[in-house]
Amino acid sequence: MIYWLLERVLRRGYWSRRGVIRMGHVEDLAGSGTAAWFLAQEKARLEYLAAKEQYERQRSWRSFQHLMERLLQLQSTNAIIQSLMQERLLEQMTAGAAPDDSADVISKTRGAA
């Protein structure tokens, strides 16, 4: 509705700036080791804290936007590293567990089907 109004008022096309926010290096994390996870997690926190301090010092719209982007990056990094840790843990649990009957259950189920 607002875009339609702006288009009518300004008599030209208006493009929303909603779209892609860069997530930094999080896409590289899956293929890296725990040392890289540590550094990526820490980096996301540090960048957020730096943005937070910058916003507290200078309360502009621009610094607020920067703060929110860093917060989103931090949340994304948290989520990805948390997932990777769980995957690694599950993998270790699976490798460490004695052969159980789950495979049988699957095959039996398949057989039954």
Add this chain to the structure above:
Amino acid sequence: MRVGVLKPDHLGDLILAAPAIAALGRRFNDLTLLCHPKNLGLARHLFPDLRICPMQLPHLDKERSRPMQAADRLRVLREIDLLIGLRWDGQCERQLMIPDIEYHTPGPADINVHVAVQHRALVAPFTGDYDILESYEYSSASGSIERPRHLGAVGLCISAGFRLNAWPLNHWLGLAERLHRHGAKIVLIGGPAECSRLRILKQALLQALGYAPRVIVGSNDFAATLEEIADQVDLVVATDSGTAHLAALVRPVVSLFGGSPWRRFAPLGRNNLILCRRVPCSPCIQFNRTLINTCHTQECLSNLTPEQVYVCLTAYLAGLNVPGMTQLNGVWLARSPWGQSQPANAA
């Protein structure tokens, strides 16, 4: 008279007490140093001529793994006529006060007075005044504490006795990259507790610099550790930790202080430098015994950037004079211990 000097706290604290212990050693022939069992090796290394006994107090034991029985403490105390408490608080008083011993203890601690200055005020009635930086001289290694003009190799001492004092690994990495670009060789230094962090940083530096830096991990062989530091680096950049105080015996140290009271715990040395941000909440209430610290951001150190540290380091090497406190690029620089090292009558 059998005299005991009490210093039962941490590794760095023992090093900061070295000038007072040395002065007492010159004054009393029969001096016994009572220190934490973990510090016995260091105490024997620093003071080979002193009698040294273990003295462990539960509230000063970070690991809480070596309980010392009250009877054992009593046995040590029975051999002393006068106890000079370089460390003294309510717990010490409760655990160590017995009849028949004369006690000489300090008043309340002031976080704006360097601990070595407070020690001197305590022992001066026995020893007379002395210059803190002259009283104890470490001579076992080939180090020099002169300010370097050029950096061949820099030691990055990442250790932190308390988590609050740690500088982020990403910042160490950023500083190492800057130093590397300007031709300095990087050496990593830490204590046994920092092995994992050292490994992470070494791995990251291998990728960033193209070589794996040498890593010096402090051990109970203090002579070897100090010899290696003196041998391998011209200057140490460090956070507040026992290892940093150790390194300050053989090399100048540029210390990064966040929440801990830098005026009180700066490493001793004529050419040492302190860098801090002086945020309004510093010193941190972690060092207050009556308040609870709920800070989880530690912006005092987190937002001290590698770029800022590098700029200060460059100015320091160029011979920047820091008479009191100087601000540079958003960071405060100070020298330790701020002109308090000389005796009051000489100042």
